[in-house]
Amino acid sequence: MMILNRSLILGSALATFLFASCGTSETASTDASADTTLAKAMDYAIDTATSAVDWKGTMVGVKSHTGTLHFTNGDLQTKDGKLTGGSFTVDMHSYTFTDTNYAKPGSAQGTKQNLMGHLMSPEFFAVDSFPTAQFTISSVEGTTATGQMTVRGHTSEEKLENIVLTADGKTISASGDLTFDRQKYGVSWASPMKDMVLSNDIVLHIELQGQAR
Numbered sequence: 001m002m003i004l005n006r007s008l009i010l011g012s013a014l015a016t017f018l019f020a021s022c023g024t025s026e027t028a029s030t031d032a033s034a035d036t037t038l039a040k041a042m043d044y045a046i047d048t049a050t051s052a053v054d055w056k057g058t059m060v061g062v063k064s065h066t067g068t069l070h071f072t073n074g075d076l077q078t079k080d081g082k083l084t085g086g087s088f089t090v091d092m093h094s095y096t097f098t099d100t101n102y103a104k105p106g107s108a109q110g111t112k113q114n115l116m117g118h119l120m121s122p123e124f125f126a127v128d129s130f131p132t133a134q135f136t137i138s139s140v141e142g143t144t145a146t147g148q149m150t151v152r153g154h155t156s157e158e159k160l161e162n163i164v165l166t167a168d169g170k171t172i173s174a175s176g177d178l179t180f181d182r183q184k185y186g187v188s189w190a191s192p193m194k195d196m197v198l199s200n201d202i203v204l205h206i207e208l209q210g211q212a213r
Helices: 002-039 112-120
Strands: 041-046 052-060 063-079 082-097 132-141 144-151 154-167 171-181 201-212
Touching (some): 082 154, 132 154, 144 171
Antiparallel strands (some): 041 201, 052 201, 144 154
16 A cells, blocks of 8 residues: 555656646747847837827916827837837817816807917918827837937927837737927917916827837
8 A cells, every 4th residue: 555655645746737838838939939029120100099198288377278180000120128219190170178178168269169270370380281299219218218309391300208118919009208399390389368378388298109011
């Protein structure tokens, strides 16, 4: 009986070792495959349904307005799991508003409709003449991407900062912040009232989701 029990114990230990070894090998193989995929130069197409730009404009001393814009297309490139390049195009007709700093409907001024008219007019972004805006990454250092932004037909260098990126070889998620001076892009409207000054800074927060091509 002692010999039999010893044999059973040895057999069980061997089986446990073999199963553990097989599991470790499979896990290591999976991890190695993921590492190999991320090491490659990857190209991701932006999902326009789940990606957006949040914007904020401030009338100094009065109020701020916030809203969202959506993309027509875009792509991001990575290598070793890090951002290396990309570009995206914004649909300037896709304005939605997320703040509540508006006059009641029917008022002469200060309604959402008034603001929409101003933003789309030649006083601001002239969207009928310039229906899209673009940002193209030229270099990336740490969590900052430098690139060329085109708004209203004007192109200037800007920085997309505080980038947070997650990529697994199949999907990508990226976010970042960009603040630009509207005057550089011909958005030069000024209030006729001296105590109402529209800030030159337009603040953007960009959220991108995408899938590998």
